[in-house]
Amino acid sequence: xxxxxxxxxxxxxxxxxxxxxxxxxxxxxxxxxxxxxxxxxxxxxxxxxxxxxxxxxxxxxxxxxxxxxxxxxxxxxxxxxxxxxxxxxxxxxxxxxxxxxxxxxxxxxxxxxxxxxxxxxxxxxxxxxxxxxxxxxxxx
Amino acid sequence: xxxxxxxxxxxxxxxxxxxxxxxxxxxxxxxxxxxxxxxxxxxxxxxxxxxxxxxxxxxxxxxxxxxxxxxxxxxxxxxxxxxxxxxxxxxxxxxxxxxxxxxxxxxxxxxxxxxxxxxxxxxxxxxxxxxxxxxxxxxxxxxxxxxxxxxxxxxxxxxxxxxxxxxxxxxxxxxxxxxxxxxxxxxxxxxxxxxxxxxxxxxxxxxxxxxxxxxxxxxxxxxxxxxxxxxxxxxxxxxxxxxxxxxxxxxxxxxxxxxxxxxxxxxxxxxxxxxxxxxxxxxxxxxxxxxxxxxxxxxxxxxxxxxxxxxxxxxxxxxxxxxxxxxxxxxxxxxxxxxxxxxxxxxxxxxxxxxxxxxxxxxxxxxxxxxxxxxxxxxxxxxxxxxxxxxxxxxxxxxxxxxxxxxxxxxxxxxxxxxxxxxxxxxxxxxxxxxxxxxxxxxxxxxxxxxxxxxxxxxxxxxxxxxxxxxxxxxxxxxxxxxxxxxxxxxxxxxxxxxxxxxxxxxxxxxxxxxxxxxxxxxxxxxxxxxxxxxxxxxxxxxxxxx
Numbered sequence: 001x002x003x004x005x006x007x008x009x010x011x012x013x014x015x016x017x018x019x020x021x022x023x024x025x026x027x028x029x030x031x032x033x034x035x036x037x038x039x040x041x042x043x044x045x046x047x048x049x050x051x052x053x054x055x056x057x058x059x060x061x062x063x064x065x066x067x068x069x070x071x072x073x074x075x076x077x078x079x080x081x082x083x084x085x086x087x088x089x090x091x092x093x094x095x096x097x098x099x100x101x102x103x104x105x106x107x108x109x110x111x112x113x114x115x116x117x118x119x120x121x122x123x124x125x126x127x128x129x130x131x132x133x134x135x136x137x138x139x140x
Numbered sequence: 141x142x143x144x145x146x147x148x149x150x151x152x153x154x155x156x157x158x159x160x161x162x163x164x165x166x167x168x169x170x171x172x173x174x175x176x177x178x179x180x181x182x183x184x185x186x187x188x189x190x191x192x193x194x195x196x197x198x199x200x201x202x203x204x205x206x207x208x209x210x211x212x213x214x215x216x217x218x219x220x221x222x223x224x225x226x227x228x229x230x231x232x233x234x235x236x237x238x239x240x241x242x243x244x245x246x247x248x249x250x251x252x253x254x255x256x257x258x259x260x261x262x263x264x265x266x267x268x269x270x271x272x273x274x275x276x277x278x279x280x281x282x283x284x285x286x287x288x289x290x291x292x293x294x295x296x297x298x299x300x301x302x303x304x305x306x307x308x309x310x311x312x313x314x315x316x317x318x319x320x321x322x323x324x325x326x327x328x329x330x331x332x333x334x335x336x337x338x339x340x341x342x343x344x345x346x347x348x349x350x351x352x353x354x355x356x357x358x359x360x361x362x363x364x365x366x367x368x369x370x371x372x373x374x375x376x377x378x379x380x381x382x383x384x385x386x387x388x389x390x391x392x393x394x395x396x397x398x399x400x401x402x403x404x405x406x407x408x409x410x411x412x413x414x415x416x417x418x419x420x421x422x423x424x425x426x427x428x429x430x431x432x433x434x435x436x437x438x439x440x441x442x443x444x445x446x447x448x449x450x451x452x453x454x455x456x457x458x459x460x461x462x463x464x465x466x467x468x469x470x471x472x473x474x475x476x477x478x479x480x481x482x483x484x485x486x487x488x489x490x491x492x493x494x495x496x497x498x499x500x501x502x503x504x505x506x507x508x509x510x511x512x513x514x515x516x517x518x519x520x521x522x523x524x525x526x527x528x529x530x531x532x533x534x535x536x537x538x539x540x541x542x543x544x545x546x547x548x549x550x551x552x553x554x555x556x557x558x559x560x561x562x563x564x565x566x567x568x569x570x571x572x573x574x575x576x577x578x579x580x581x582x583x584x585x586x587x588x589x590x591x592x593x594x595x596x597x598x599x600x601x602x603x604x605x606x607x608x609x610x611x612x613x614x615x616x617x618x619x620x621x622x623x624x625x626x627x628x629x630x631x632x633x634x635x636x637x638x639x640x641x642x643x644x645x646x647x648x649x650x651x652x653x654x655x656x657x658x659x660x661x662x663x664x665x666x667x668x669x670x671x672x673x674x675x676x677x678x679x680x681x682x683x684x685x686x687x
Contacts (some may be wrong), residue, residue, distance in 0.1 A: 012625075041625075042623075042624045042625050043261070043268065043353070043528050044352050044353065044358075044359045044525065044622075044624050045175055045352060045356050045357060045358055045359070045622070046175055046176075046623065046624075046625060047174060047175045047176035047177075047623065050168060050175075050356030051168070051262075051356060081268075081441075082268050082269075082440045082441065082525060082526060082528070082624075083439040083440035083441060083613075083624065084624070084625045085439070085624075085625050085626070085627070085628055086436075086437070086438060086439020086440065086441070086442070086443070086628070087439055087441060087442075
């Protein structure tokens with residue numbers, strides 16, 4: 001049913017991603033799908049990388065590491081932005097189209113009041129795409 | 141400065157389309173510092189925070205202390221602020237004037253030097269914004285609001301003092317000579333809004349952009365000091381530089397927001413008879429803050445850029461309307477005459493020593509230079525953030541020359557029209573009106589004044605929004621240790637703080653006093669900027685030569 005699974009990755013906060021990564025591996029194996037890890041970074045130096053190119057290398061290393069775990073084919077795509085925090089949702093929607101993905105799997109937080117003003121990225125992406133979106137919340 | 145060459149060509153096997161690659165070779169500064177390593181990350185009431193502990197805490201406390209002191213001890217503290225500032229402009233006017241000349245010379249030199257070929261963000265970096273979007277943002281952040289108020293006021297004032305030949309006349313004035321006084325008045329105004337202020341911004345912006353995009357250091361004032369202080373910039377010397385930048389930015393924005401609301405309210409009273417009360421002004425500040433918050437939530441591309449474009453389009457419409465219905469021929473010829481007058485008087489106006497027009501050079505020029513310089517960390521950092529992918533030459537032409545030319549046109553149009561109304565048509569109301577109303581009185585003499593005045597008020601408000609939103613982004617980035625990807629609520633926090641402080645100072649008084657103090661930060665920043673000049677040259681020299 002799913003051929004290409006897209007997984008947005010924030011290399012600065014990998015710990016929040018951990019539970020979702022296992023689910024991604026299971027789903028990838030279940031559907032024998034390619035897994036594309038997508039990173040969005042600032043043009044300016046960040047805590048993860050000092051240039052977008054360095055970010056790309058680190059994401060690639062991360063993807064190869066995941067490949068060792070689940071054995072599915074992996075690829076990466078990096079977007080750099082002047083204002084990544086504000087543009088992340090739009091860039092993810094763009095990535096879905098460009099990659100031609102049919103399932104997006106995202107780690108997300110529990111619902112909170114702040115979501116009314118600043119909706120979660122997963123929720124926002126789901127309302128702007130035709131692809132299936134699987135939001136994975138942290139275990140209670 | 142230890143550099144290591146890094147081949148920034150993308151990985152052969154996995155080129156990503158989204159990245160502005162390939163970037164070509166660049167020289168990153170070799171440091172072990174990790175951006176955000178001194179940050180405190182926590183979650184409070186469901187809100188994620190990511191802040192530089194020392195810079196955020198100390199600058200917040202200092203700002204609060206200053207505001208509380210100013211509110212509580214207004215009568216006692218205002219003379220102290222005035223004395224500090226009086227001392228700086230009185231005794232150190234030469235220093236401000238000399239430093240600003242150095243900035244202009246450096247910037248013009250870079251346009252013609254081979255270093256001008258170097259590209260911000262690496263040899264093959266692509267610009268993030270179109271020329272129009274980029275220019276709109278840097279112009280709206282850099283000057284917008286001032287042009288609205290001083291476009292009519294300053295030419296008229298300098299014309300008046302030149303004609304009267306008083307001690308405030310630029311270069312001794314042209315007593316009794318209407319044409320001479322008008323020419324001198326325009327030249328002096330353009331001097332204050334031309335190359336020098338933009339060179340100040342350009343120096344800060346280029347140094348920040350160079351050290352962030354080409355050298356891989358955080359987008360923060362302290363990074364510029366790396367060539368001098370080395371690894372010590374990550375310690376207290378760096379903290380102090382960043383704290384000073386926050387201080388200057390926050391006070392500059394807050395006091396301008398408060399004073400701007402006063403002026404916008406005066407305009408609304410004049411036009412629509414709106415009550416000129418505290419309530420009107422508070423509503424204006426709240427309104428401006430709310431729009432600014434929406435803008436920063438939407439981000440640089442969809443918020444700030446969009447508003448800036450709207451702003452520039454409206455300003456251009458107003459400008460061309462005045463050119464069309466005002467004294468068109470006079471403006472057309474005046475543009476070139478004023479440009480020539482500016483060039484002719486430039487050496488004398490920018491002479492730092494032995495000035496006989498001390499009131500003018502200290503009270504106007506030194507004050508302006510200190511003012512621009514105190515705004516420069518904020519405007520410079522914002523310009524830096526949106527300037528990736530431009531060559532140094534392109535950058536200097538767009539940040540120095542183009543805005544200066546636009547300033548000449550703007551001043552010629554608004555100031556020239558007002559002087560013409562006074563001289564040829566004998567309309568004295570323009571000259572006699574208060575500074576916040578002169579623009580509206582000038583527009584009243586032209587057709588469709590209800591519409592143009594309304595446009596002018598909207599422009600004033602939107603210019604404030606673009607200052608407030610870009611300012612909040614800048615303060616957030618400095619207090620987050622140079623991170624531009626800190627959580628969104630922090631930006632909102634700063635926008636609200638700016639609005640709240642403006643309201644507190646408006647109600648409690650002390651706005652002008654605090655503004656005086658804010659401008660005083662221009663002095664330490666002048667020294668920082670001189671260091672930035674050295675850092676720019678050193679940084680550019682170590683860049684790989686572009687083809």
